[in-house]
Amino acid sequence: MNTEARIQSENATPAAAPAEAPRTMVEAINLALARAMQDDDDVVLLGEDVGVNGGVFRATAGLRQRFGLQRVMDTPLAESMIAGLSVGMATQGLKPVAEIQFMGFVYAAMEHLISHAARMRNRSRGRLHCPMVLRAPYGGGIHAPEHHSESTEALFAHTPGLRVVIPSSPRRAYGLLLSAIADPDPVIFLEPKRIYRAVRHPLVDDGQALPLDVCFTLRQGEDLTLLSWGAMIPECQRAAARLADGGISVELIDVASISPLDMDTMIQSVRKTGRCLIVHEAARSCGVGAEIAAGIGEHCLLNLLAPVRRVCGFDVPMPYFQNENNYLPNTSDVVAAAMELMSYNGE
Amino acid sequence: MAEQGTTNRQFSIEYRQYLDVQGKPLGPLPPDSSESDLLLNAYRNMVLTRALDKKAVALQRTGQMGTYAAALGQEAIGTAIGYAMEADDVFVPAYRDQAAQIIRGVKLEEILAFWGGSERGSDFQGPRRDLPNCIPVATQISHAAGVATALKLRHPGQVVVASCGDGATSRGDFYEGLNVAGVWQLPLILVINNNQWAISVRRQYQTASASLAQKAIAAGIPGIQVDGNDFIALHDALTVALKRARKGKGATLIEAVSYRLCDHTTADDATRYRSADELNEAWTREPVKRLQSCLHDNQLWDAGQEQALQASCRQQVDQAAQDFLSREPEAAHSMFRYLYAEWPASYAYQEQLLEEKLARQSQEGQQHEH
Numbered sequence A: 001m002n003t004e005a006r007i008q009s010e011n012a013t014p015a016a017a018p019a020e021a022p023r024t025m026v027e028a029i030n031l032a033l034a035r036a037m038q039d040d041d042d043v044v045l046l047g048e049d050v051g052v053n054g055g056v057f058r059a060t061a062g063l064r065q066r067f068g069l070q071r072v073m074d075t076p077l078a079e080s081m082i083a084g085l086s087v088g089m090a091t092q093g094l095k096p097v098a099e100i101q102f103m104g105f106v107y108a109a110m111e112h113l114i115s116h117a118a119r120m121r122n123r124s125r126g127r128l129h130c131p132m133v134l135r136a137p138y139g140g141g142i143h144a145p146e147h148h149s150e151s152t153e154a155l156f157a158h159t160p161g162l163r164v165v166i167p168s169s170p171r172r173a174y175g176l177l178l179s180a181i182a183d184p185d186p187v188i189f190l191e192p193k194r195i196y197r198a199v200r201h202p203l204v205d206d207g208q209a210l211p212l213d214v215c216f217t218l219r220q221g222e223d224l225t226l227l228s229w230g231a232m233i234p235e236c237q238r239a240a241a242r243l244a245d246g247g248i249s250v251e252l253i254d255v256a257s258i259s260p261l262d263m264d265t266m267i268q269s270v271r272k273t274g275r276c277l278i279v280h281e282a283a284r285s286c287g288v289g290a291e292i293a294a295g296i297g298e299h300c301l302l303n304l305l306a307p308v309r310r311v312c313g314f315d316v317p318m319p320y321f322q323n324e325n326n327y328l329p330n331t332s333d334v335v336a337a338a339m340e341l342m343s344y345n346g347e
Numbered sequence B: 001m002a003e004q005g006t007t008n009r010q011f012s013i014e015y016r017q018y019l020d021v022q023g024k025p026l027g028p029l030p031p032d033s034s035e036s037d038l039l040l041n042a043y044r045n046m047v048l049t050r051a052l053d054k055k056a057v058a059l060q061r062t063g064q065m066g067t068y069a070a071a072l073g074q075e076a077i078g079t080a081i082g083y084a085m086e087a088d089d090v091f092v093p094a095y096r097d098q099a100a101q102i103i104r105g106v107k108l109e110e111i112l113a114f115w116g117g118s119e120r121g122s123d124f125q126g127p128r129r130d131l132p133n134c135i136p137v138a139t140q141i142s143h144a145a146g147v148a149t150a151l152k153l154r155h156p157g158q159v160v161v162a163s164c165g166d167g168a169t170s171r172g173d174f175y176e177g178l179n180v181a182g183v184w185q186l187p188l189i190l191v192i193n194n195n196q197w198a199i200s201v202r203r204q205y206q207t208a209s210a211s212l213a214q215k216a217i218a219a220g221i222p223g224i225q226v227d228g229n230d231f232i233a234l235h236d237a238l239t240v241a242l243k244r245a246r247k248g249k250g251a252t253l254i255e256a257v258s259y260r261l262c263d264h265t266t267a268d269d270a271t272r273y274r275s276a277d278e279l280n281e282a283w284t285r286e287p288v289k290r291l292q293s294c295l296h297d298n299q300l301w302d303a304g305q306e307q308a309l310q311a312s313c314r315q316q317v318d319q320a321a322q323d324f325l326s327r328e329p330e331a332a333h334s335m336f337r338y339l340y341a342e343w344p345a346s347y348a349y350q351e352q353l354l355e356e357k358l359a360r361q362s363q364e365g366q367q368h369e370h
């Protein structure tokens, strides 16, 4: 068999996929992309190595074979162009889903995202708009080379007009990506690559979307509200379980849409528990945690039994991987901070 | 104004090659190539680079190294850069330039450290002014133009050599850097390692331009295409370009036409997107064997020397690997030490947070042991 034929047969989707199958996050993303493309001819994919190679993380595997060269475009290597193309395509009714190979290479695209994608609807008073999605794997913990491990989601969250969405499970990746693609405005969809393949969850490929702009309460609790997103969610789940062993009841919320923030859900929870701990991998200063803490401070002052706390990355670039574990927040960091909040007595 | 139908400008791109794929001269060789030991040293460096790459890939496969970008099949390019440059010139690499870096005085252990997850790999003990590896594709080209501007102002006669890939020529930084190098007549030589692939994207899908060298024309600088597997041709083109730049006559773009015989990096699997036939065909043009044959034909090399060289290269890379593996990781606090000239006082509490984190980690480690 020649390479081309072999590639096609390897990437072919099995004809009768089981209704419910255990899926990793990256498989769920692949399924959501395929579903969106099947349901809507306007959805097109573009990016570096998304075609014949199926993406460096295999998120687009098999899609070029299935939907053709015109809908799955391997672009020249230029992120600014990828974002600019997407803006232009989107103004003409296409729904581009662009992949930036790693979040660390998105910065050349920022001008188009900030100055155009985020503003097109507003500046044309609704005449034009930008139904585009920009996907990028992000975050640390996989021993990747320099520039492959940062978490700079706050840069996007600080830009009015963009939605910023981060899944933390296969199911939410599937459902949120479908919504992101269907959304009439630009969505930055950040994929925590450390948990791309960490777990398999049963998933039905039924086209069922999950809502944007809302949090997901993963665990109900009475003593402390734990707020996080992305690859920190599994750390927080472990922390919550450990704390439960010690008799501390944690309410764990996956923020998921870090812009716009669903402050209502978070405020309701903190009003109930009286304690708030925010966990993110990104650097502390001006991180999304700061915005959440401000919102909690503004609305929950009289409910708080302890100061709002953050467990975050340090205010440094992500160290190369020999030291990345000394940077990344982990389960124990979360447990320790939670215990401090529980024993806070005003001193 | 030009009359209708007249040709305003015409351009051509030279292709330079001295050795055929068997290492036989196609004509008279340039005078430089008979300089004492140049070809022998070049050959030794290419073999050493290949040995280093092999070692690094083996370390990665056994979990002792991070992702690694080998230069298999492209060793002549960096080697020619290294030998064409003077010590006080500045090299601005991409991330596949170990062949040049070794000659510049970057230690093998430093190269391993960079890919092995330690910032110390960029603290070159040798070439203190060379820039570190640059992973965001093409961005180094703008920096190289800036370095060239600094040299022009402060150290006339010194030059910058920068490197990039074929994929990099699609980015704005490539055009922007070349453009300013043209207008300002900067002492900058940009070498494109055209290894035909940007991960899975073929050169043909990167640009409709017939050559990459002709991108120089729009910037108003000379552009030349060179057989990138022919050390002699590369060294000759570089020598001419560097002389020109030293005299204040400006920048040159050199497209080195080669082939990536390895995967893009250890994280890649090239069998997904290219055929074994294509790869096998490319092996017939590879640079190391070609220079070896040339040396052999000129009675400059024999089997005994080859054996000794292979052994010595193995020994050097084994030693480097050992040094790399036995070196303790930097202390966690190093993440604060080098961020600014001085760590801001208002961030001091973060050192405290790190201290507490480390204490928890070591406590858990101990619990784990018991």
Ligand SMILES: Cc1ncc(C[n+]2csc(CCOP(=O)(O)OP(=O)(O)O)c2C)c(N)n1
Pocket: A048, A077, A079, A101, A105, B096, B135, B136, B137, B138, B164, B165, B166, B167, B168, B169, B193, B195, B197, B198, B199, B260, B264
């Ligand atoms: C700005 C940017 N975008 C994407 C990447 C991911 N990436 C790393 S290397 C590469 C291909 C580069 O191809 P080329 O310029 O031909 O250099 P080669 O690796 O072939 O030497 C890509 C897309 C990156 N490092 N930087």
Ligand SMILES: [Mg+2]
Pocket: B165, B166, B167, B193, B194, B195, B196, B197, B198, B199
């Ligand atoms: Mg290339």
